Amino acid sequence: MSAIGPSLTEAFAVLGLHGPTDxxxxxxxxxxxxxxxRPDLPGGDAERFRRVIAAYRLIQSRGGVxxxxxxxxxxxxxLPVVGLTPRQALEGGxxxxxxxxxxxxxxxxxxxxxxxxxxxxxxxxxxxxxxxPILIRSGEGLTVVGDDLHMTWDTSRRLLSDGGRIEIExxxxxxxAWVTAGLTEPVRLRLRGLGLPPRGRHRQGHLFVHLxxxxxxxxxxxxxxxxxxxxxxxxxxxx
Numbered sequence: 001m002s003a004i005g006p007s008l009t010e011a012f013a014v015l016g017l018h019g020p021t022d023x024x025x026x027x028x029x030x031x032x033x034x035x036x037x038r039p040d041l042p043g044g045d046a047e048r049f050r051r052v053i054a055a056y057r058l059i060q061s062r063g064g065v066x067x068x069x070x071x072x073x074x075x076x077x078x079l080p081v082v083g084l085t086p087r088q089a090l091e092g093g094x095x096x097x098x099x100x101x102x103x104x105x106x107x108x109x110x111x112x113x114x115x116x117x118x119x120x121x122x123x124x125x126x127x128x129x130x131x132x133p134i135l136i137r138s139g140e141g142l143t144v145v146g147d148d149l150h151m152t153w154d155t156s157r158r159l160l161s162d163g164g165r166i167e168i169e170x171x172x173x174x175x176x177a178w179v180t181a182g183l184t185e186p187v188r189l190r191l192r193g194l195g196l197p198p199r200g201r202h203r204q205g206h207l208f209v210h211l212x213x214x215x216x217x218x219x220x221x222x223x224x225x226x227x228x229x230x231x232x233x234x235x236x237x238x239x
Contacts, residue, residue: 011055013115013133016081030056036137045138047145048114081135082118084108086142086149089196090171097132099123108134111199114144142171147205148195154214155179160187168209170194179211187211 012020015029034053039046082095092110096103097120106120117131124130136144143150153168163181167174170191177189188210195205 008059010115011058013117014051014055015059016079016133016135026056026059036135045143045145047143051114079130079132082106082108082132084112084134084136085139086136086144087140087171089113089136089144090149099130100125109199111197111202112136113147113196113199113202140171144196147202149205149207150210151207152210152212155187155211157213157215160185160211160213166211170207170209172207177209185213 008020015026015033017026017029030052034049034056035041037045037049037052039049080097080099082097084095087093088095088108089112090110092108092112094105095108096105098104104120104123106118108118112118112134114134114136116134118134120130120132122129138144141151149171151170153166155166159166159179160183161181163179163183165176166179167176168189168191172194175191175194177191179187179189188208191207191209193204194207196202198204
């Protein structure tokens, strides 16, 4: 990221642009990207919001607009973004992309990150390869920030105060963790290795669970008793 070229390339990808273009196109792409990332709107994300603003400022300050005006006469192309859910980023899968009047179903490998590009061989109208930027949107109770996943989990105030064992429903199934007594809010747990899988230069990510204080959440003992009761009901014993 220290070299100008890679930094500008990533900045264009964040805005959903293929490369240097005119000022109007940059502003239009910025407005669309910043609107979809606003953390106060559904599907928004504060980290992505900051990245969009930083990308726009980088393009403006590093000559990303002037380079297009000074270069050979070409019509810049604003490429569609490949939008992924956190689950698709984790496991890979099929995503739909609109290219003009066409809708393509493309296979996305597991572990792609926002700002990377997906190569579609011969997908342009001229038969050339396209490199479409990836954008991972929040959903399914998960938000992706870099290599890591973030989620919230309602937790009884008593457990947060006294500490103890907690079980959390995650995308990888039920996970147990320990909460230390007397932690200062906000409380955040790290579940190692449950983030995005390693890919290229990217490391294995983690899952960060933000514990939200709640009054109507059963304690660990109450939850254990409820699960024990569900298992050892008269109907199950009779079977």
